[in-house]
Amino acid sequence: MRCLVTGATGYIGGRLAPRLLAEGHQVRCLARHAGRLRDVPWAAAAEIAEGDLRRPETLPAVFADVDVAYYLVHSLGQAGFESADREAAEAFATAARAANVRRIVYLGGPRPAEDGGGSSAHLRSRAEVGRILLASGVPTAVLRAAVIIGSGSASFEMLRYLTERLPVMVTPRWVRNRIQPIAVRDVLRYLIGAADLPPEVNRAFDIGGPDVLTFGDMMQRYARVAGLPRRLVLPVRPLSPTLSSYWVGLITPVPNAIATPLVESLIHEAVAHEHDIADFVPDPPDGLTSFDRAVELALMKVRDAQVETRWSTASGPDAPAEPLPSDPAWSGGTAxxxxxxxxxxxxxxxxxxxxxxxxxxxxxxxxxxxxxxxxxxxxxxxxxxxxxxxxxxxxxxxxxxxxxxxxxxxxxxxxxxxxxxxxxxxxxxxxxxxxxxxxxxxxxxxxxxxxxxxxxxxxxxxxxxxxxxxxxxxxxxxxxxxxxxxxxxxxxxxxxx
Known part of the structure; x- marks a missing residue:
């Protein structure tokens, strides 16, 4: 199967491409500048194609002979990201339809409020991209995930830095909202499995791990896995999403442009409403990865006598969820x-x-x-x-x-x-x-x-x-x-x- 991976320089795409190669698929990666993927360990095994979703004329050659196209890009952190993501999704959908691509797979965010009111711009944009792809005429699987647990994930890094640096926290009330986090290894398993969905399947799926927790619970359980004392969390009413994002930006190295939409997305609960994906991609025999185990894997920064974090192509049950060289400098914790x-x-x-x-x-x-x-x-x-x-x-x-x-x-x-x-x-x-x-x-x-x-x-x-x-x-x-x-x-x- 020939797979097109967009966003291969990003968090999920950079982890998906080598796993698709390990499964025996042919992989073509779309990049605005091919040089950004020149030094990744799997570059020689993949095809790197230059193109830009904001320049539709560059896309026909990129989509030629593609069976499955993964949409893993977003403009979060940029001014006007909603319109930018809309244009990119429309160009992607048009190119996929013209090239007779067999399936589109998109990783989006948790479903926004039913009426759209009160939802963050980030979640509204993710939902809009999903609708555009579902209406493309190409069978599409939209996978909706909340907080992804793995070293390098912006949500996980925010959790990591807040918990490690603040033994006592005055927090906004949204830390009591329920969240269904999912380990990055399970996200990747669903992305790979979605490529083989029957052609009549054109829908969104909620994906989540086995634990439903509050953000406060996640901080306490992270502290326990990391060997830290229990954190004292004091929720207060006055901290608005905007003030909360400034506070996150002050305490953590996660840029404000990313922290703000992430915080806004936590205002409402993010819990899976169904688990229909299991009808097509069955749960592993030992079940989905628990939150505690996902954190353990994310903290496995020192393996095989290595001091610095390292990239690993391993995908077995004990494979760590480590940072990649292409991850932002603020990921991976403090060293x-x-x-x-x-x-x-x-x-x-x-x-x-x-x-x-x-x-x-x-x-x-x-x-x-x-x-x-x-x-x-x-x-x-x-x-x-x-x-x-x-x-x-x-x-x-x-x-x-x-x-x-x-x-x-x-x-x-x-x-x-x-x-x-x-x-x-x-x-x-x-x-x-x-x-x-x-x-x-x-x-x-x-x-x-x-x-x-x-x-x-x-x-x-x-x-x-x-x-x-x-x-x-x-x-x-x-x-x-x-x-x-x-x-x-x-x-x-x-x-x-």
């Missing part, structure tokens, strides 16, 4: 980093010997008092402190303890990654790399990563940041100097200019 790099007038081998000798009797190459104090404090609050030392003075292996770190990854001669086991309001790693340079020299790359847990985690990072120049900066300098001092070939080299 604080301290990065240092230095040119080293020594061979990569000499630099590696110094790196692998870190800790234990050799110490941490900078500010010994600071490291000792940190070890004492850790023991004071029940941690392991610095007393574990190291197994061997010269060699390390994956899994062994190193003072209050654990060796998480070693690539001999190239990489040492340590995971912190001291008591912290979050998770931390220290990574040291050897990079080759010209003339037999090397470069030293050092990175500390901290993933905060709750407001205490953010406060902790802020409190230790003033010491990083002495601790991490000194560490980088002294490791470089140690390698230069211990490399016998340095003295015979010409001085660097």
């Amino acid at each position: 604080y980093t301290d990065v240092r790099e230095r040119a080293v007038d020594a061979s990569p081998e000499a630099l590696w010997r110094v790196i692998e000798g870190v800790g234990g009797e050799h110490g941490w190459y900078s500010f010994p008092l600071a490291w000792s104090v940190r070890g004492w404090l850790d023991r004071l609050i029940g941690g392991v402190g610095l007393r574990r030392g190291r197994r061997d003075p010269h060699r390390l292996q994956v899994g062994e303890a190193l003072d209050f770190w654990r060796v998480e990854e070693i690539v001999p001669g190239e990489l040492l990654r340590l995971r912190a086991e001291m008591r912290l309001p979050g998770r931390a790693w220290l990574e040291m790399r050897v990079l080759p340079a010209d003339g037999g020299r090397s470069r030293y790359h050092q990175r500390a990563v901290f993933l905060p847990r709750g407001l205490a985690g953010h406060a902790y990072w802020g409190s230790v940041t003033p010491f990083h120049a002495a601790v991490f900066g000194g560490m980088a300098r002294n490791i470089a100097r140690g390698a230069e001092r211990d490399d016998p070939s340095v003295s015979s080299r010409p001085a660097r200019r």
Whole structure:
């Protein structure tokens, strides 16, 4: 089956395209600029077609020989997004009909109020796009979802940041409205399954997960899954949707242009009124993904000994709902980093010997008092402190303890990654790399990563940041100097200019 995916640079489209490929389908992605998809891992397996839904003359070639066309674009965050989305949907529908496309699949929002009154512009626009596509003459499946749970989803990121950063929240009364969230993995399963609907099916379907919760419930359950204390939520009447969106914009990195329509969409309940989609795309044997499990998957940012979030094409039951490289910079939660790099007038081998000798009797190459104090404090609050030392003075292996770190990854001669086991309001790693340079020299790359847990985690990072120049900066300098001092070939080299 040849599938056309619009919005492949966006949240859902960027996750759907590789899954369609994994199912054995041919995939063509529509992009205004093909270069935006050049570096995605699955680019070589897909066809990238340049075109623009706002320029109908570019569409006939894009829709040629397409069996199923996915409409996954919107203009949310732009001025005049309602008219822009209307024009795009009309152009899409016309092109699909002219190309004899067999089916259109559209992911929309929850159904607005029956009379349209009081509904947000965002929901009204989503509903209008659905009506345009259903009237296109091409059999269409409109999937109506409320809050999608997965790292990178704007709704989930808003939930994540509000819960992690505010142990006490004064909230608008709409936090008591009922919502039926759905895991992104279930959304993708429905999108793929909708491609095989019988040709006579031309209708909208409500899709939702197994849990019906209030937004307040979702914050409390997120906190529990993330290991945070229970949040104190105080609903008050005066917070209007506009004031609420400004408040969300202040507390979270989600842009106001996106936060405002999302908040407005939460004013009314968003609960599925039917589950007819199961007649065509049956529920999995173990049921739809629960809210708690969806959050667990969204928080699986560190897998397979990786520090940064990574893209995964896995689609099995344990596949994480991680951010993609194409997701906005504000998605994926907060990750604080301290990065240092230095040119080293020594061979990569000499630099590696110094790196692998870190800790234990050799110490941490900078500010010994600071490291000792940190070890004492850790023991004071029940941690392991610095007393574990190291197994061997010269060699390390994956899994062994190193003072209050654990060796998480070693690539001999190239990489040492340590995971912190001291008591912290979050998770931390220290990574040291050897990079080759010209003339037999090397470069030293050092990175500390901290993933905060709750407001205490953010406060902790802020409190230790003033010491990083002495601790991490000194560490980088002294490791470089140690390698230069211990490399016998340095003295015979010409001085660097």
